[in-house]
Amino acid sequence: MAHATHTVEKIGGTSMSRVHELRDTLLIDDRADLYGRIFVVSAFGGITDLLLEHKKSGEPGVYAAFASGEGDHGWLAALDRASAAMGAAHRVVLDHPGDLERADAFVRDRLVGAKNCLIDLQRLCSYGHFRLSEHMLHTRELLSGLGEAHSAFVTTLMLQRAGVSARFVDLSGWRDTGEVSLDERITGALAGIDAQTEMPIVTGYAQCSEGLMREYDRGYSEVTFSRLAALTGAHEAIIHKEFHLSSADPKLVGADAVRKLGRTNYDVADQLSNLGMEAIHPKAAKTLRQSGVPLRVTNAFEPHDPGTLIDDQPADAPAVEIVTGLDVFALELFEQDMVGAKGYDAALLEVLTRHKVRIVSKVSNANTITHYVDSNLKVLRRVEKDLVERFPSACVSSRAVAMASAVGRDLDGLAVLSRGLNALADAGLSAIGASQGPRQVDVQFIVERDALSGTIRALHRALVESQTQEVARAA
Ligand SMILES: Nc1ncnc2c1ncn2[C@@H]1O[C@H](COP(=O)(O)OP(=O)(O)O)[C@@H](O)[C@H]1O
Numbered sequence: 001m002a003h004a005t006h007t008v009e010k011i012g013g014t015s016m017s018r019v020h021e022l023r024d025t026l027l028i029d030d031r032a033d034l035y036g037r038i039f040v041v042s043a044f045g046g047i048t049d050l051l052l053e054h055k056k057s058g059e060p061g062v063y064a065a066f067a068s069g070e071g072d073h074g075w076l077a078a079l080d081r082a083s084a085a086m087g088a089a090h091r092v093v094l095d096h097p098g099d100l101e102r103a104d105a106f107v108r109d110r111l112v113g114a115k116n117c118l119i120d121l122q123r124l125c126s127y128g129h130f131r132l133s134e135h136m137l138h139t140r141e142l143l144s145g146l147g148e149a150h151s152a153f154v155t156t157l158m159l160q161r162a163g164v165s166a167r168f169v170d171l172s173g174w175r176d177t178g179e180v181s182l183d184e185r186i187t188g189a190l191a192g193i194d195a196q197t198e199m200p201i202v203t204g205y206a207q208c209s210e211g212l213m214r215e216y217d218r219g220y221s222e223v224t225f226s227r228l229a230a231l232t233g234a235h236e237a238i239i240h241k242e243f244h245l246s247s248a249d250p251k252l253v254g255a256d257a258v259r260k261l262g263r264t265n266y267d268v269a270d271q272l273s274n275l276g277m278e279a280i281h282p283k284a285a286k287t288l289r290q291s292g293v294p295l296r297v298t299n300a301f302e303p304h305d306p307g308t309l310i311d312d313q314p315a316d317a318p319a320v321e322i323v324t325g326l327d328v329f330a331l332e333l334f335e336q337d338m339v340g341a342k343g344y345d346a347a348l349l350e351v352l353t354r355h356k357v358r359i360v361s362k363v364s365n366a367n368t369i370t371h372y373v374d375s376n377l378k379v380l381r382r383v384e385k386d387l388v389e390r391f392p393s394a395c396v397s398s399r400a401v402a403m404a405s406a407v408g409r410d411l412d413g414l415a416v417l418s419r420g421l422n423a424l425a426d427a428g429l430s431a432i433g434a435s436q437g438p439r440q441v442d443v444q445f446i447v448e449r450d451a452l453s454g455t456i457r458a459l460h461r462a463l464v465e466s467q468t469q470e471v472a473r474a475a
């Protein structure tokens with residue numbers, strides 16, 4: 001595709017479930033510049049959970065049931081549930097009988113194909129030379145791609161029925177034969193497409209020799225989106241979400257209490273990704289930043305609002321921009337003999353890396369190293385076992401806690417740590433721990449899990465809402 005003045009725009013899963021509400025607003029509207037936009041779409045909300053496992057609860061989907069090897073009934077039933085959910089999702093979006101028939105046929109073809117593939121894989125691995133474990137990543141990728149292929153195909157049908165020259169661009173590699181890199185997959189699929197006269201609807205999942213899910217797991221949509229924006233020389237990359245990028249979760253503190261960020265930078269976006277509130281995946285942010293493509297996060301349902309521009313500029317003035325948080329485990333290694341000894345941290349990192357445990361934050365002192373990790377008890381039991389074997393006289397423990405964080409491009413001079421702790425005390429809450437780095441970008445508060453929501457509300461009230469009121473009074 002020639003480098004033209006076009007945008008690359010991602011629609012996330014939560015918003016995709018309401019894509020029919022976006023047809024006459026975000027997608028078509030009465031805009032003169034109907035074309036000149038490439039859309040990268042995620043699966044309809046909840047579909048990937050059914051194909052893999054639930055992102056929050058971990059409830060098994062097809063992949064998890066298949067990987068558990070608990071017999072065919074589990075994963076076959078999960079596949080039926082996913083098929084039914086896909087049908088339900090596109091019946092909300094489409095109403096023309098011909099489109100519904102094509103969408104049903106698409107789901108049947110893909111899911112029957114996936115079922116046969118998994119049955120063949122089981123048969124292949126019944127021979128000793130083939131190990132199922134060696135094919136699980138490919139299985140995960142194949143299942144994931146079904147969700148994005150479905151939502152992109154359905155969205156294309158919806159737009160074509162409305163008279164738009166929409167084009168289904170399937171990056172999922174379904175029944176593909178070649179080995180291609182991500183860049184080759186993208187450029188090959190877009191070859192011959194003129195975004196100035198057509199509206200490409202591209203699958204957020206892309207099958208490629210790198211294996212996107214090996215490194216990014218379910219963050220693949222952001223990676224495909226950012227790589228496509230960089231490769232095609234987009235003049236802006238836009239992520240459309242259910243809500244504006246707000247000063248806290250609107251569902252938690254109330255839509256009236258939050259405010260749209262309007263402007264922030266990639267440093268803050270990286271902190272948000274680290275805290276599980278994904279404005280954008282750090283790797284995707286890096287791709288856009290390095291290619292000089294500005295990123296905008298907007299509310300899909302307010303298409304005329306410019307949303308929040310994310311670049312790498314510093315703030316005009318110090319301010320707490322967002323309060324968010326997540327459940328973590330405090331993995332603590334206490335060893336009296338640690339004083340003056342080396343190797344504990346390196347060994348800890350080696351074990352955590354080997355068990356693919358994501359580190360959110362860490363603190364240490366003379367004889368204790370505590371990692372705050374985004375993991376689960378099953379994995380942490382294995383980590384603890386390895387650590388005790390490595391350090392027999394150490395005390396190793398995991399504790400379920402939560403981390404709330406106040407984030408901003410510049411927190412200097414705001415006394416966020418002390419004001420935050422006072423806000424918790426005023427709300428009858430207490431922190432198990434708290435820390436702030438010298439870079440003044442975030443302040444982390446460790447609390448009991450059942451106190452996280454109250455903590456975020458208290459911090460948002462004290463550090464954002466009061467700040468907004470002060471600005472209003474000064475105006
Ligand atoms: N700071 C925040 N700003 C906006 N939404 C947030 C924030 N923190 C959490 N959320 C939650 O994130 C949800 C959207 O998450 P996400 O899956 O990223 O949307 P999408 O699937 O549309 O990309 C919203 O429903 C909202 O409740």
Ligand SMILES: N[C@@H](CC(=O)OP(=O)(O)O)C(=O)O
Pocket residue numbers: 011012013014042043046048049055147204218219220221222
């Ligand atoms: N659909 C996939 C990938 C994805 O990125 O979704 P979202 O854009 O809603 O985060 C998932 O649910 O994980």
